[in-house]
Amino acid sequence: MPSLSKVLQPIAPTCPAETPAADALKQLTSSGTDALLVVKNGAFVGLFGHREALAAFADGSGPVESYMRRPLPGRNIADSLESGADIMYREDTPVVLMTADEGPLFKKTSRTVGIVSAFQVLDEIGKTTTDTASNKVFVGRRDLGLNVPVSPCQRACPIHQDIAAYVDYVSQGRYLDSWLVIHETNPFPSMLGRLCNHPCETDCKRGWVQGPENAVSIKSLKRFATDYAWARRVTIDWQRAPENGKRVAVVGSGPAGMTAAQDLRLMGYGVDLYEREAKLGGLLSASIPHFRFDLDQLNWEIQMIVDMGVNIFLNKNVGKDLKLEQLLNDYHAVFLSVGMMTGRILPVPGSDLPEVISAMEFLRVRSYDIVPDNFPRGGDVVVIGGGAVATDAAQTSIKTGARKVWMVSIEPADRLPAFGNELVEAREIGLTLHTGVIVNAIKGDSSGHVNGVEFIRVDENKLEFDPESGKLLINTVQKLPGTEHVIPCRYAIFASGQIMDFPQDQGVPLTPRKLMEADTGAHTKVAKLFAGGDSVQGPSFIVDAVAWGHRAARSINEFLGASVPRDAKPLTVIETTDDHREADYYNREEPPILPAEKRMDMTPVELPWNDEQAITAALRCFQCDTVHHVDESTCILCGACDDVCPEKALDVVVYGENRDTSSGGFVEICNTVLGEEFGGKAGKILVNYDRCTNCRICEDHCPVNCITFQRVRFRDDAMQMIPLTPVASAAKRPVEA
Ligand SMILES: Cc1cc2nc3c(=O)[nH]c(=O)nc-3n(C[C@H](O)[C@H](O)[C@H](O)COP(=O)(O)OP(=O)(O)OC[C@H]3O[C@@H](n4cnc5c(N)ncnc54)[C@H](O)[C@@H]3O)c2cc1C
Ligand code: SF4
Ligand code: SF4
Ligand code: SF4
Numbered sequence: 067m068p069s070l071s072k073v074l075q076p077i078a079p080t081c082p083a084e085t086p087a088a089d090a091l092k093q094l095t096s097s098g099t100d101a102l103l104v105v106k107n108g109a110f111v112g113l114f115g116h117r118e119a120l121a122a123f124a125d126g127s128g129p130v131e132s133y134m135r136r137p138l139p140g141r142n143i144a145d146s147l148e149s150g151a152d153i154m155y156r157e158d159t160p161v162v163l164m165t166a167d168e169g170p171l172f173k174k175t176s177r178t179v180g181i182v183s184a185f186q187v188l189d190e191i192g193k194t195t196t197d198t199a200s201n202k203v204f205v206g207r208r209d210l211g212l213n214v215p216v217s218p219c220q221r222a223c224p225i226h227q228d229i230a231a232y233v234d235y236v237s238q239g240r241y242l243d244s245w246l247v248i249h250e251t252n253p254f255p256s257m258l259g260r261l262c263n264h265p266c267e268t269d270c271k272r273g274w275v276q277g278p279e280n281a282v283s284i285k286s287l288k289r290f291a292t293d294y295a296w297a298r299r300v301t302i303d304w305q306r307a308p309e310n311g312k313r314v315a316v317v318g319s320g321p322a323g324m325t326a327a328q329d330l331r332l333m334g335y336g337v338d339l340y341e342r343e344a345k346l347g348g349l350l351s352a353s354i355p356h357f358r359f360d361l362d363q364l365n366w367e368i369q370m371i372v373d374m375g376v377n378i379f380l381n382k383n384v385g386k387d388l389k390l391e392q393l394l395n396d397y398h399a400v401f402l403s404v405g406m407m408t409g410r411i412l413p414v415p416g417s418d419l420p421e422v423i424s425a426m427e428f429l430r431v432r433s434y435d436i437v438p439d440n441f442p443r444g445g446d447v448v449v450i451g452g453g454a455v456a457t458d459a460a461q462t463s464i465k466t467g468a469r470k471v472w473m474v475s476i477e478p479a480d481r482l483p484a485f486g487n488e489l490v491e492a493r494e495i496g497l498t499l500h501t502g503v504i505v506n507a508i509k510g511d512s513s514g515h516v517n518g519v520e521f522i523r524v525d526e527n528k529l530e531f532d533p534e535s536g537k538l539l540i541n542t543v544q545k546l547p548g549t550e551h552v553i554p555c556r557y558a559i560f561a562s563g564q565i566m567d568f569p570q571d572q573g574v575p576l577t578p579r580k581l582m583e584a585d586t587g588a589h590t591k592v593a594k595l596f597a598g599g600d601s602v603q604g605p606s607f608i609v610d611a612v613a614w615g616h617r618a619a620r621s622i623n624e625f626l627g628a629s630v631p632r633d634a635k636p637l638t639v640i641e642t643t644d645d646h647r648e649a650d651y652y653n654r655e656e657p658p659i660l661p662a663e664k665r666m667d668m669t670p671v672e673l674p675w676n677d678e679q680a681i682t683a684a685l686r687c688f689q690c691d692t693v694h695h696v697d698e699s700t701c702i703l704c705g706a707c708d709d710v711c712p713e714k715a716l717d718v719v720v721y722g723e724n725r726d727t728s729s730g731g732f733v734e735i736c737n738t739v740l741g742e743e744f745g746g747k748a749g750k751i752l753v754n755y756d757r758c759t760n761c762r763i764c765e766d767h768c769p770v771n772c773i774t775f776q777r778v779r780f781r782d783d784a785m786q787m788i789p790l791t792p793v794a795s796a797a798k799r800p801v802e803a
Pocket of ligand 3: 710711712713714715716753757759761762763
């Protein structure tokens with residue numbers, strides 16, 4: 067760990083001890099520092115920060131020295147960053163005075179050389195540890211000095227949800243607490259609790275131990291907590307920073323735009339949201355079919371954001387009704403999150419017939435509860451494409467009353483890009499798959515109406531797939547002449563890709579793939595213009611779009627020169643966590659779905675869990691955010707914890723003794739020197755958190771009971787839960803334009 071010299075700053079502004087507190091406060095505010103150093107007789111005698119200023123004004127103003135904090139916390143610049151964080155935490159101080167040793171050995175003197183601030187110490191700890199830690203990343207967050215482990219699932223999650231905490235709260239029956247933790251980073255848990263692609267589960271440690279199919283059901287637990295909150299009609303009343311007078315335009319109300327709008331309102335910006343559709347939500351409400359989620363819950367989540375004071379302008383097509391240039395003139399910043407809502411129709415013969423539609427348009431129209439013109443209730447439908455959008459279009463066709471629905475793809479059945487479970491569900495309600503073929507033409511009858519789709523077989527042995535994304539490499543498709551065949555039908559749906567259709571004359575820089583050009587922080591090359599979500603990344607996932615929204619809001623805030631408001635500082639919570647060893651006996655379970663015969667309309671198909679199912683699922687979590695806390699004054703370095711650890715995750719290292727150090731651990735949880743009665747030994751305990759499963763056998767076997775397990779997390783004190791009144795009424799819903 068580097069030393070505190072790395073973050074040394076010049077002495078903070080000073081003030082004489084006799085300064086009236088009111089004047090000192092003015093100086094504090096104008097200097098923008100965390101604290102003033104108080105000087106008396108040429109020496110630093112104390113510190114006057116915002117907390118001291120508050121105390122001064124509670125009982126009338128006197129001189130600074132009556133209120134200052136003393137003695138002044140100090141450290142040597144050779145001390146480690148962690149020791150600086152430690153004193154800041156213990157003393158609850160934002161600033162520490164730094165000294166350096168001078169002179170020869172045995173005649174050393176100490177000289178004041180500057181200060182360090184908590185903000186910089188923790189920033190530096192965060193940087194150095196996240197760069198090197200392989201599993202549990204110890205990140206010193208912007209709080210005073212506590213190291214917080216980040217579990218593998220949290221690292222894998224694009225919005226870094228505090229999964230271990232919200233899963234643990236479910237296991238304890240604290241369902242509303244769980245929902246609040248989820249909302250700290252996720253404005254759409256009802257959607258992500260059902261539809262997330264859950265990269266967190268792919269990286270879950272339970273999956274490492276019991277096999278990937280047995281990861282903790284992180285996604286479904288999110289849904290469980292959200293159902294509970296929805297059933298009680300609660301909502302979140304965010305404490306926002308005061309209005310800062312700056313205005314931001316957000317274009318597009320998908321998850322990226324809505325998340326950015328929420329974050330910007332929290333930071334005190336005025337937000338105007340422009341949406342082309344007649345309702346908010348982007349693809350969530352205007353494309354993803356309603357049988358896959360709970361529309362009322364989505365509207366509740368959208369309403370919480372609108373209620374933060376976002377000004378909504380529906381049916382406003384930016385680039386057409388309103389020029390981008392005008393927005394750039396009228397606002398301090400503009401965020402484009404326009405997605406890729408237009409579907410591609412392949413230009414094969416007959417693709418202009420009236421019964422040909424893109425899956426995106428088909429699903430968009432259905433989302434308004436309208437059956438598209440020409441849709442053949444009782445007739446046959448062919449969906450061209452093998453991905454998730456094709457599956458949604460196919461299931462929606464069945465549920466809209468088609469007699470027979472085909473889903474036709476180039477990829478063979480075992481390489482379809484669609485999600486496996488959705489394909490199974492679709493086949494259970496009657497979907498027929500036809501694979502290894504490519505569309506040749508749409509066939510029409512003599513009166514110009516679709517009566518079939520012609521396909522030609524491809525050489526499946528020649529098909530190649532991108533090793534990383536698994537996507538078909540289209541240049542490896544070879545048609546097999548003479549294999550042409552027609553599937554009769556009355557309606558053809560193309561699920562063959564999405565297009566970013568923002569008007570090109572608006573001056574937004576594009577990439578060669580015709581996506582908006584922006585970096586991961588959503589900055590474009592145009593001044594004041596930010597872009598993110600699918601329109602930059604290409605078709606991706608809801609959680610990625612939410613992450614774009616957070617990043618864009620942060621970048622806009624940085625661009626406009628504002629700092630994070632002090633009153634929204636997170637609160638530190640330290641919790642002792644329970645032992646979940648009995649959970650080894652349970653396997654993962656998926657939430658049940660309606661039986662096939664009840665899935666023939668747009669009713670949501672996924673059923674809720676009951677308490678027992680949810681708690682059992684939650685108990686399976688190892689709580690990888692929970693770490694050993696060893697009482698160094700009690701530990702006798704006996705090595706019992708090392709001997710009993712079933713994962714060989716821990717080493718007790720004693721100087722001068724040749725002990726086994728095979729765990730590969732580098733996280734130090736104890737560093738102690740024993741008294742003479744124990745031979746004056748010195749040593750440490752190191753843990754490899756890639757191996758540790760938090761089984762707590764070490765805790766059980768410690769003869770002096772010096773190990774406990776604790777979680778340290780930060781609670782967002784800007785969130786306050788209030789009952790929702792009136793219950794998300796139709797009148798309040800933004801979806802009705
Ligand atoms: C059928 C389907 C099913 C999906 N299922 C899943 C799933 O199960 N899980 C998952 O994680 N992801 C899924 N996705 C992907 C996910 O929905 C998207 O990745 C996500 O919605 C992208 O968010 P966004 O905010 O970037 O854009 P969008 O959600 O596309 O929102 C963009 C918004 O911008 C508006 N807009 C566009 N142009 C303009 C303009 N000029 N002026 C004003 N407004 C404009 C649009 O009307 C739209 O409301 C699915 C996508 C589709 C199409
Ligand atoms: S066991 Fe729990 S904390 Fe650990 S990775 Fe899985 S869900 Fe996350
Ligand atoms: S909690 Fe279990 S796996 Fe982790 S160090 Fe202790 S005994 Fe080993
Ligand atoms: S078992 Fe307890 S006393 Fe012994 S080395 Fe481990 S922590 Fe220290």
